[in-house]
Amino acid sequence: MPAGPHSPSAYPPGPYPLDHLVLPTASLDGARARLNSLGFVVAPTGVHPFGTENCCVFLEDATYLEPLAVGNAQAAAKAIADGNVFVARDRAYRDKRGDEGFSALVLGTGNADADHMRYVEAGLSAGDMLSFSRAFADAAGKSDTASFKLAFASGAGAKDAFLFACERINPPKVDRTALQAHANGATGIIEVVAVSDQPSEQHRLISIVARGPASGQGSTAIGLPNATLTLLEPAAFEARFGIPAGAPSELRFAAVVFSVRRADTVAGLLAACSVEYDIRGNDIVVRPAPGQGAAFIFREIA
Incomplete structure (x- = not known):
């Protein structure tokens, strides 16, 4: 069976591919309305197990936009206290630049553990790795579970941007065709x-x-x-x-x-x-x- 786009064997030596972009927003409703006005199809809301939520825009080249909002402030605060780097960096970004912006660039990887070690050895690690799963639904309402493992990197003291490698442990088995048919082409x-x-x-x-x-x-x-x-x-x-x-x-x-x-x-x-x-x-x-x-x-x- 051929290697999938995010299997380890799909990553020969050389640069990693762009996976997705994280765009903090105050409201998913506001993001959805704005993105619709720009001609994008926006996926159903996805809820993370640590207080944040998204409404993604998926593209034919397998990249996507991740508008990100805080859906449960109490859960997000607990996640930060527990050392969740993803939520902590989102909070730091919002505290400095406000609730609207572009906080992170994400690269696809087949081995997030190895990437984390590279970042640690280079003095660029932004903190502990994160593994999580969440439900994913396609445009027709079919649902599956998506699982991810993330490794984070950042410059010293930088609050305006961070980067992370994303390993898709369990890509959801859903049809994204309708979600990629954007009116703007x-x-x-x-x-x-x-x-x-x-x-x-x-x-x-x-x-x-x-x-x-x-x-x-x-x-x-x-x-x-x-x-x-x-x-x-x-x-x-x-x-x-x-x-x-x-x-x-x-x-x-x-x-x-x-x-x-x-x-x-x-x-x-x-x-x-x-x-x-x-x-x-x-x-x-x-x-x-x-x-x-x-x-x-x-x-x-x-």
Whole structure:
């Protein structure tokens, strides 16, 4: 039987693939409404066993967005007290930057235990590993249980961003086809853009976590098998997207570039939903908004 996308044998030496992005939000209802207005199909609410909940956007390339809210504050507080790094980092992010944003980049792995050891040895571990399971439902209501094992990494003292490796122990046996049929024609994530006052200082962190060095001397791009991770200084970010880079930060994830089938379909949909956007070269740029914690860029891919 061929190796699945998240089985150990699917990870030869080299960079890990982008798995998903974590987007904190104050309200899943607000996130769902905003994402619907951008032309995305949003999955049913998923509830974690430690107080947080999500409503994911799944894409054809097997990546996804994870809008994340606190559904049970008491359970979340207990999880933090018990050493749950995922919930603790979510709390730290919200305390510093508010309830809307883009807190974490997640890479797929076939061996989270080995990744945790790499992070510890490099002095980059953000804390203990996390294993958990939760129910998953498809668009038709069919349910299964999804299980994950996570290993966390972060720069020293950084509160604006963290990274983690995600091993899918038990991928749910459900049909995601309907959840991937987006009205905007989005098919995948081709680039994630981070802002840093000192991007060269972040290369070690990201290179170790992603298992891939930056391409070229002093380059700000790290190639993953399915996407590019780009680090920009604030001025370069503003020049590229026409969006303020925000407060100074060691590392902050700021933009997501989606591949779409037709740019004119996206433009028409956004106009019909009264969503403001700008055109920057071949890109359609939508600024962050409540329920959409990062700039979303839509790019037609032939």
